[in-house]
Amino acid sequence: MKKIIDKSDTKSIITYIESFRPFDLAQCIEQLESKEQIKLFKILDPVMSAEILEYLEPVLQYRILNQLEETLTAQVLHKMSSDVVADMMLAIHRYQAEKLLNLLPEAYGQKVQTLMTFPEHTAGSLATVDYIAARSTWTLEKTLRHIRKIGHKAEITSYVYITGNKGELLGVVSLKKIILTEPQTQISEIVMGEVISVPASMGQEEAADLLTRYDLVALPVVDQQERLIGVITVDDLIDVIHEEATEDIQKLGGSQPLTEPYFKSSVFQLYRKRIIWLLILFVAEAYTGTVLRHYEETLSEVIALAFFIPLLIGTGGNTGTQTVSTLVRALAVGEVQFRDMFKVIRKEVTTGLMTGATISLIAIGRALLLGVDWNVGLVVGITALTIVIWASFVAAILPLILYKLKADPAVVSSPFITTLVDGTGLVIYFTIAKIVLRL
Amino acid sequence: MKKIIDKSDTKSIITYIESFRPFDLAQCIEQLESKEQIKLFKILDPVMSAEILEYLEPVLQYRILNQLEETLTAQVLHKMSSDVVADMMLAIHRYQAEKLLNLLPEAYGQKVQTLMTFPEHTAGSLATVDYIAARSTWTLEKTLRHIRKIGHKAEITSYVYITGNKGELLGVVSLKKIILTEPQTQISEIVMGEVISVPASMGQEEAADLLTRYDLVALPVVDQQERLIGVITVDDLIDVIHEEATEDIQKLGGSQPLTEPYFKSSVFQLYRKRIIWLLILFVAEAYTGTVLRHYEETLSEVIALAFFIPLLIGTGGNTGTQTVSTLVRALAVGEVQFRDMFKVIRKEVTTGLMTGATISLIAIGRALLLGVDWNVGLVVGITALTIVIWASFVAAILPLILYKLKADPAVVSSPFITTLVDGTGLVIYFTIAKIVLRL
Structure with a gap:
C-alpha cells in the first residue's frame, strides 16, 4: 500500500x-x-x-x-x-x-x-443524531420527499421517528411500511405508537439487553422530557455486548477488567489491574497458614494427611469455579434472578452431591494407592464429598447475594471462590480427621 | 391474563x-x-x-x-x-x-x-429465505413495485439482493439508496458488487465475527455455486454472540458448556457436563500427593513448610487464572494471534515479575509473622516470586499453542491452570527449600 x-x-x-x-x-x-x-x-x-x-x-x-x-x-x-x-x-x-x-x-x-x-458507558454516549424524523401529520409522500432531501446524511435508515412539537418521541415507522403503504396516507395512521426507547442515562449494558430481548436493530434515546436525542445503532450495541462479555470473563478470572484491548494495555496497566485482587486473595489465603499451624500437632502425628491437602482443596476450588462461572453468566444474561435462590441452591447442592460421591470413591482409591492407612483413606473420602458439597453451596449462594445487593456477581471470581474454599476446606479436612482418627 | x-x-x-x-x-x-x-x-x-x-x-x-x-x-x-x-x-x-x-x-x-x-451451528441453519431479490436489469421503479408486491412477507427489509439467472448472488443495494435515487435508474448502476457473503457451511461464530467486524445488519448465505440461499438477520447473530460468550465462560470455569439455558438443564445434565473435567483434573491433581510423599522427609523435618503450601500454590493458580482468562478472550475476539506468541510471553512474564516481586515481599512478612524460622521465610519469598513467574509463563503459552493446533484455547480453563500450577509449584517449592535449607 x-x-x-x-x-x-x-x-x-x-x-x-x-x-x-x-x-x-x-x-x-x-x-x-x-x-x-x-x-x-x-x-x-x-x-x-x-x-x-x-x-x-x-x-x-x-x-x-x-x-x-x-x-x-x-x-x-x-x-x-x-x-x-x-x-x-x-x-x-x-x-x-x-x-x-x-x-x-x-x-x-x-x-x-x-x-x-453524556458520560461514557451510558446509552446517550452511544447515540447518533443522524436519524430521520418526521411529523405525524405528514403524508407518506411528504415523508418520502423529506427522506430524499436529508437521507444522504442519515445513518439510521430503516426507521423514521415521529416527533411532536417539542421534539418528544411519539412513535416509529419502518421505511418498509412507508413504501408498502398508499402515498397519500397520513403517517399517524401507520405509526407504531408504543416505541421502545431508553433514557440517555441508562447503562449501555441494559440498553444492549433491551435490544437483544426485543430483536431490535435501532434503539431511540430520549431525555428526561421524553424528547428524542438520538438513536443507537445495532453495531454499536454489538460492540457493547462483546465488551461486557470480555469484562465479565476478566473479572471471573480474578482481575479488574482492562479498559483497552490487550496489546494497547501497558505492562504497568496489566500489573495494576491484577495486583489488587492478587493481594486481597493473598491476604485471605494467608489464613490457611493459621489453620495449618493450629493443626500442627495433628499434622506431625499423621504426616500423610499433608499429602492430600492440595488434592482436596483443589477439587473443592474446581467445583466452586464451575458453579460460579455458570451462575454469574446466567445472572448476566437474565436466566437466573434472586428469587430463584432456593431453586438454584437445590440444583447445585444436588449436583454437588452426585459429583462429590463420584470423586469421593476415586479419592479413597487414590489414598489407598499411595499406601496410607485405611483410616486416612476414609478421612480423605468423607472430606472430598463434604468439600464438594460445601463448595457448590457457597458458589451458588454468593453471586446471588451480590446480585441482590446490586453489586457485581462477577466479584465472586474463580480465584475468589478457590481461596474461600481453600481456607474453609482445610478446617473441614482436619475436623473430619480429628473425629475419624480420634486425635 | x-x-x-x-x-x-x-x-x-x-x-x-x-x-x-x-x-x-x-x-x-x-x-x-x-x-x-x-x-x-x-x-x-x-x-x-x-x-x-x-x-x-x-x-x-x-x-x-x-x-x-x-x-x-x-x-x-x-x-x-x-x-x-x-x-x-x-x-x-x-x-x-x-x-x-x-x-x-x-x-x-x-x-x-x-x-x-444445514447442520446446527452453521451459517446455513440461521438463514431465513424471507428476503427480497431483484434482477440487475430492473429499473428502481420496477424494483419498488416488486417490493410492494412481496414485501409484506419479507423479514429482511433494509436491503435488496441482486441475483443472476441461476440464482447466484451478484450484489446488494440498500432500500435507502433505492429511495434516494431517480426511479428510472437501472439497479446495476447503484448496486454494490462486492458483497460480503458466507458459505452455508461456515460456523455461526465465524459469521458473527464477520458481521461485527464490518458493522453489517444482515449477512447473505450462499451455497457452493455462489447461489443465494438465504440471509441471516442481525438479531440471530446477536444470539450467537451471547451463546458463544456463555460457552467460553463455562469452559473457562472448567466444565463443558451447557446446551440449554440453566433452568432447562437437568441436574443430571449439569452432573455430566461437570464431572468429566472434575475427574480429569482430580487425576492430574492426585500427582501432588506423589510429590508430597516424595518430600515426606523434608516435610517432617521442617513441618512449618506445610503451612505455606496452600498459600503458595493458591497464589500461583490465581496468577495463572488471571492470565488465561485475559488471553483466551483476547484470542476469541481476535485481539491476539499465534504470531504474537513472543510479544505475549514477554508481556506476561514482565507483569509476572512485577506482581511476583510484590507478592514475594508480603509473603516473607507473612512467614515471619507466623513465627517461623527466617530461612523458611526466605524460601517462601523466593518460591512466591518463582511460582508467579512460572504460572504467568505457562498460562501465556498454553492457550496460544492450543489455538495454533486449532483446538479450543478455553480448554486451558481456570481449574486446568490451577491444577497444573499446583503440582509443578510444589516441586518448585521443595526444590528451593532443599537448596536454601541445605536438607
Missing part, C-alpha cells in the same frame, strides 16, 4: 483503494507513516474518508483531520457519524474540539455537543 | 393483547394451560400469532399450531420466519413436519426444506 501511495498517480490510487472495504483500509492505514496517511486522505472522496476514519482511534482521527485543508476537513467531519465525532471531540483538547465544531453547520454542531455531555 | 381469556369476549381479549409486545406475550403464554393457549391463538390475527410463536420453544410452537384449524395453521405458518419454521420442523417428527410443509405454498416449502438440511 505504501508503495502504491508513493509511486502512483491520484487516479490509480483511488481505483486501488476503492477495491477494499473501509474496515480493512483502516487496518492498513494505521500502519502507514503520517506523511502517507495525509497524502491519501487529501485525494480520497470525503464519504470514503469519513467511513475509513470511523474505524481509527480518536486521536489518529484528529491528527489526520487537522492536517487536511479546512473545507475538506469540514466535509469529511460532516459525513462522519455524529457519535464518532462526539467521541473524537472528547478525546482531544477542548480548544481543538471547538475549532472543529465551528466547521460544522451550527444546528448540527449543537447536537454533537449535546452528545458530548 | 388467564382470567381475561376465560372471562372476556373476543374483542376485549384482542384489545388487551395488542397493548403488549410479542416477546412479553410469549413469556406469559408459556405459563398458560394448553386450553387457554389454543383459545387465544384461535382468535388472534395470524400476523400477531406468528410473531408471538417465534419466541416460543419449537415443541410448543408445534403443539399450538397442530390444534388450530388447518387454514389458520397455514396462514400463521406462512407468516413465521422461515428459519424459525425450519427449526420447528427439525424438532418434531418427520411425519408431522411433512404434514405441515404441505400446508405451505410449494416453492416456499421447498426453500424451508433446504434450510432444514
